[in-house]
Amino acid sequence: MSTHEVTNQVPELVDVDLADAPVITEALARSTMTADDIAEVHAIGTLAGSAAMIELGDLAKEHPPVLTTHDRYGHRIDEVRYTPAYHQLMDTAVRHGMHAAPWSDPRPNAHLLRAAKFSVWSQVDAGHGCPISMTYAAVPALRANPELAAAYEPLLTTSVYDPGLRSPLTKRGLIAGMSMTEKQGGSDVRANTTTAVAQPDGTYAITGHKWFTSAPMSDLFLTLAQTSAGVTCFFVPRVLPDGTRNSFALQRLKNKLGNHSNASSEVEYDDTVGWAVGEEGQGVKTIVEMVNLTRLDCVLGSATGMRTGVAQAAHHAAHRRAFGATLNEQPLMGNVLADLAVEAEAATMAGLWLADLTDAATAGDERAALLRRISLAVTKYHVCKRGPVHAAEALECLGGNGYIEDSRMPRLYREAPLMSIWEGSGNVAALDTLRAIGRQPETLGVFLDEVKQAAGADARLDAAVADLEKQFGAIDLSDGAGLQYGARRLIGTMARVLQGSLLVRYGHPAVADAFAVSRLAGDHGDVFGTLPSGLDIRTIVERATPKVG
CATH class of the missing domain: 1.20.140.10 (Butyryl-CoA Dehydrogenase, subunit A, domain 3)
Structure with missing residues (x-):
């Protein structure tokens, strides 16, 4: 029909290098990065601006994660299922070192390089950037327990994305999360009521309710709980070293304003196994x-x-x-x-x-x-x-x-x-x-x-x-x-x-x-x-x- 002729509409902004923004290119040029380093950023920019990646971002948003608390037989499994597009986005981010890679990267501009790539890539979809960011941030905190850091840091910094709940040390790569906030405290983490009781084997039994835990399918979490000495930081894996599921009950997923591709959840700890990270009472x-x-x-x-x-x-x-x-x-x-x-x-x-x-x-x-x-x-x-x-x-x-x-x-x-x-x-x-x-x-x-x-x-x-x-x-x-x-x-x-x-x-x-x-x-x-x-x-x-x- 002649009335359906399309005129004066704007062409899709697609197949562009999203890193080709002067404020980014000029910042990288001022640094001591090599030409190969800068080429990495532009490779990500070209990928992020491609029609294929833009579509993945759309699909991740249009098909939000779904919580499955029990299997067909009534066993508690507490799993969140994501669309394949989400996993492809996560895989791309990890392969290109946007997670914890700088902590094992000897280049002097490793964190700047990562920041530039992360800023360019997250234009595709902001939601999956949450677990990528938390994994990046977890490493220096985990180093407060050198034994845990020695075992898990290489798997947090590797360029392999390996989804699924399995014993973490049997996996090829790990994603980390944070589980801090409680309903009565919010930002005031010293008001947290979750408790941790020391066990004879050196672990702690953690009990309490966390009001916001993003990316609950992450392999491990840093969480806060009260001991007799005060607020303490703990390392909590979804799956224990022997392959059994840790007590990590997902009560519900949050119905959020945005960030729809990323699951945010409420978590119940019930004698959940954790390891102290840092000294008791020094969690903050x-x-x-x-x-x-x-x-x-x-x-x-x-x-x-x-x-x-x-x-x-x-x-x-x-x-x-x-x-x-x-x-x-x-x-x-x-x-x-x-x-x-x-x-x-x-x-x-x-x-x-x-x-x-x-x-x-x-x-x-x-x-x-x-x-x-x-x-x-x-x-x-x-x-x-x-x-x-x-x-x-x-x-x-x-x-x-x-x-x-x-x-x-x-x-x-x-x-x-x-x-x-x-x-x-x-x-x-x-x-x-x-x-x-x-x-x-x-x-x-x-x-x-x-x-x-x-x-x-x-x-x-x-x-x-x-x-x-x-x-x-x-x-x-x-x-x-x-x-x-x-x-x-x-x-x-x-x-x-x-x-x-x-x-x-x-x-x-x-x-x-x-x-x-x-x-x-x-x-x-x-x-x-x-x-x-x-x-x-x-x-x-x-x-x-x-x-x-």
């Missing part, structure tokens, strides 16, 4: 590094969502015509796209910088460790908070088409709030920054020294740094309630100053200029698309527009 201290690494992936996840959103919006605007011109030729849309692009570049640059710091801290650089400690909390708070509003604006750029599930923009929108909630909501991340400053005052010193590395390059940044120092000079560190009340304002300022310093030093001048005038000098409205005049909008939008063909 033991898992701190695990939390830091998953927070890094929260930052990367939000940055990835922003890049995905602005890429889809810019691609749409480059092809869709209205009122006699393509959308990206129209000044107001150009303002919106540029504003979105600036936010995405700032977030991505901060995430990759934090991964680079992780390489340095892992190599023993004490200053890098201090800087990462405070900057992770600051950036996790701010970047992850910006994710949902960014996703909403990017979706709106596609108009009604963006509101349709086929565009994948609703999926992006539903995923966006998760990164701000996982590993501590906004308040927790902001308070953790204050905790770092209170317990390690030198963290603030290295933070201020770092942002001053750009001194003299931009007057607006210089003024923002001076104002931040003035704020800290006026703070009464003994006023706990006052500090808490103003924490979000203070930590948000720290985050913007850090991003501005990174952009001024390493970013494209057009992006740095736009960030400084809008985010630091305050010439910005309360929504995206309110950048002031006089900026190089065209260059910023071109950087965000995917290169097709």
Whole structure:
């Protein structure tokens, strides 16, 4: 029918190298990576942008995991079944070292390389990134028990994905999870009521209920339970070394806003067998590094969502015509796209910088460790908070088409709030920054020294740094309630100053200029698309527009 002729619709954004984003390629070029290392990232980018992988991501979302508590005969099995597409995505991520591989990789940029690949690849599907991230983060915590680390770390870092519940040491590769949160405590893990009782054989019998346990088909979990000495970290395998199932009863799967390809569950422990990781009563201290690494992936996840959103919006605007011109030729849309692009570049640059710091801290650089400690909390708070509003604006750029599930923009929108909630909501991340400053005052010193590395390059940044120092000079560190009340304002300022310093030093001048005038000098409205005049909008939008063909 003539009325069904399709015109002025945007071609599918497919078969592109998703790593070919200037903010990524420039960051890798600044590093000491070899050409082969960088080629690995582009190989992942090409794979992630392929029609075949995009379809796998769709299938994983459309066919969510299903819980089977009992077999046909009534035996308790507590298994979650995933679509084959999910397993293919997991296999790809593990084969390409996006899980715990950096811990056995001798390359000096192993964590940065992994971060770049993970950020590019997770555009296909965010859900399976959860167990990949937890496996990455589990290794340094597990090292608090050298005997367990010696046995299991090689299987956590290997490039083989081997799904299914079997005795872990008989498998070719392992996936790790976290089982911390309880219904009465949430982020306050010291309020956990799960108990662990020491047994004659050196194990512990763990009893309690965990309110959120993601990826419950993982091979092993780090969990928290109370002993007589206090909160302690434990290693809990799904299957015991002798091949019998550990007591790990899945009560139900959570009906979540997004992240549909990944199962999140409630778990009941009933004399579940576990091994202590670290000293009794030191559980929170033991898992701190695990939390830091998953927070890094929260930052990367939000940055990835922003890049995905602005890429889809810019691609749409480059092809869709209205009122006699393509959308990206129209000044107001150009303002919106540029504003979105600036936010995405700032977030991505901060995430990759934090991964680079992780390489340095892992190599023993004490200053890098201090800087990462405070900057992770600051950036996790701010970047992850910006994710949902960014996703909403990017979706709106596609108009009604963006509101349709086929565009994948609703999926992006539903995923966006998760990164701000996982590993501590906004308040927790902001308070953790204050905790770092209170317990390690030198963290603030290295933070201020770092942002001053750009001194003299931009007057607006210089003024923002001076104002931040003035704020800290006026703070009464003994006023706990006052500090808490103003924490979000203070930590948000720290985050913007850090991003501005990174952009001024390493970013494209057009992006740095736009960030400084809008985010630091305050010439910005309360929504995206309110950048002031006089900026190089065209260059910023071109950087965000995917290169097709």
